[in-house]
Amino acid sequence: MNSAVPADERRRRLRQRHAAERRFRLAGAAAVLISAGFLLFLLATMVSGGLRGFTRTQIALPVDFAAAGLPLDPGQLEGREGAASLAGAGFEGLTDHAAIAAFGPHGARLLSDAAWISVRNAVRRDPSLLARRAVIQVPAASGIDIAFKGRGTPEAEAEVASLARRSAISSHFNAALFSAADSTDAAAVGVWGALKGSLLTMAVTLGLAFPVGVLAALYLEEYAPRNRWTDLIEVSINNLAAVPSIIFGLLGLALFLNTLGLPRSAPLVGGLTLALMTMPVIVIAGRNAIKGVPPSIRDAALAVGASPVQVVFHHVLPLALPGILTGTIIGMARALGETAPLLMIGMRAFVAAPPDRLTDPATALPVQIFLWSDEVNRGFVEKTSAAILVLLFVLLAMNGLAVYLRNRLETRW
Amino acid sequence: MTLPNRSKIEAKGVSVFYGDNQAIRDVSLNIDQDRVTAFIGPSGCGKSTFLRTLNRMNDTIAGARVEGEIRLDGDDIYASGMDVVELRARVGMVFQKPNPFPKSIYENVAYGARIHGLARSREALDAVVEQALTRAGLWNEVKDRLKDSGTALSGGQQQRLCIARAIAVDPEVILMDEPCSALDPIATARIEELIHELRGRYAIAIVTHNMQQAARVSQVTAFFHMGQLVEHGDTAQLFTSPREERTKDYITGRYG
Ligand SMILES: Nc1ncnc2c1ncn2[C@@H]1O[C@H](COP(=O)(O)OP(=O)(O)O)[C@@H](O)[C@H]1O
């Protein structure tokens, strides 16, 4: 056909085309490798730094309870009164004295500030201790902890060596990480307070953003007339999804704290603020999922006499649900990792107790990570990495759930 | 054939507009209770549009407007007192492409009966489903797998399932919009057979672009062209001795 083009010319073009394709493939592979490399680097640093945060160093502290003569009745340590008498019994002094007696004049500095809590808990578990001497495992001070994990100062290393000679130092799983909240002592901090704050915040976000987002999506797709107003609303929602999150924080500050007078630092306010941010994401995902339901299904339902509401709730919504849920979980995952808006509404306060109610002061995981990364004390470095690992794990679990739900609920036509 | 020509639906001076575009021009036509009425005509002439006015499915299209008068058993279906949901329960519809719900076969058939409260107990509902599937000629094929998805059936079975779904609501009229256009010849023959069996129990109007099919299944044929009803009457007569030139051109294949 195209005999005007000589054969060798055609071959040359073919070679060029193949070379171009090869170059393009290589560039693509390189791009994938680079991003995979960054991801691996991130994971490797987090895991190598963070895993150390999951263990903690303990010191075997001999305590002579009998000699100390604490003002406690071994038979009455239960309940509210027991707690009160334990609180007033002076365990802090006892622990300091025991440390000095066991490890010399600097002994008290080897222990975490929270060491006395371990002593107190040991007594609560076993009141018979009060009548004798016992060896209690207490958390080491942050500096000792770091030195035992191999990165301490020379002085701390020396202390660790002398403790090790007496077999008084050992490494354990750091259960406190999952039961404690923030603390001034790096050895005693835990992520549970921040995690619980995040969970409460997410509950509020989901409870508000999901129903409102889904109803808005349903209304816009199924009921709203197509006119300039709905076009305007559509554009606004799309823009809202692209607004930087700190702006939502300012909005939350102005609206919920200043105007409505809700408590600062509360998961309630954090959840409401993040809901503002998540709603547009759910609306957009919801509309796309609803658009994806074939019109023939609506026709089929209408033709057997289903009312428009029945069409929506019996057919459209169930079929759109996998898409809506996927969008919701992705929006929630984004909200979970959000820091800036929470800083604006005061969820950056130092909170030493996990929140129990939606109005208790609380912080959230990403904010906690931000706060710890800002600490001067070196003991916080590994805790920061550990908290990041916990956050990444929760995010991974959420994304996994999204994939599972999509595969599970998806209808095959 | 001397069946009583009792009219189930009477359309008088019906025009349909999509925005400014007029798709149906002043059509007057009756659908008989006991005779199958076929709508034929070239693609885009308004057959589907006219059919959809009969159960007000055009209401769902933004910008669609219907003028004129359509009476079902003498009641104006576009009157303000007419409930669309009830109308569609009385006038069922089967679509061009089989569109079963992505639910079980049982649920597909039971759905209409359930939302209209036609069955008070589980047993009554089972009976409705069995009767509808039997009338649609599908019972023997699916009775052992009622829990399977309706979308897993073959195309012809899906279309009969859709017919069963319409029947389960106990309608008076069944409208079919090219019900066989997506089916192979054998499945088509089964549906045509089914239409014969359903005739008399339900008033039936069927759109088809296939003239042989119109000749096989209908007793009355209406020929549409460019939104107008050119001619209608006894099927045999219309195909053998059409009154209008345009009808003759169409049935002799001059355009289509
Ligand atoms: N939903 C719609 N919106 C606008 N115009 C339509 C719509 N449906 C059909 N029409 C127009 O109405 C005319 C008749 O269409 P239709 O009734 O589908 O024809 P047929 O079923 O005979 O092929 C065509 O010109 C078509 O373009």
Ligand SMILES: [Mg+2]
């Ligand atoms: Mg059509």
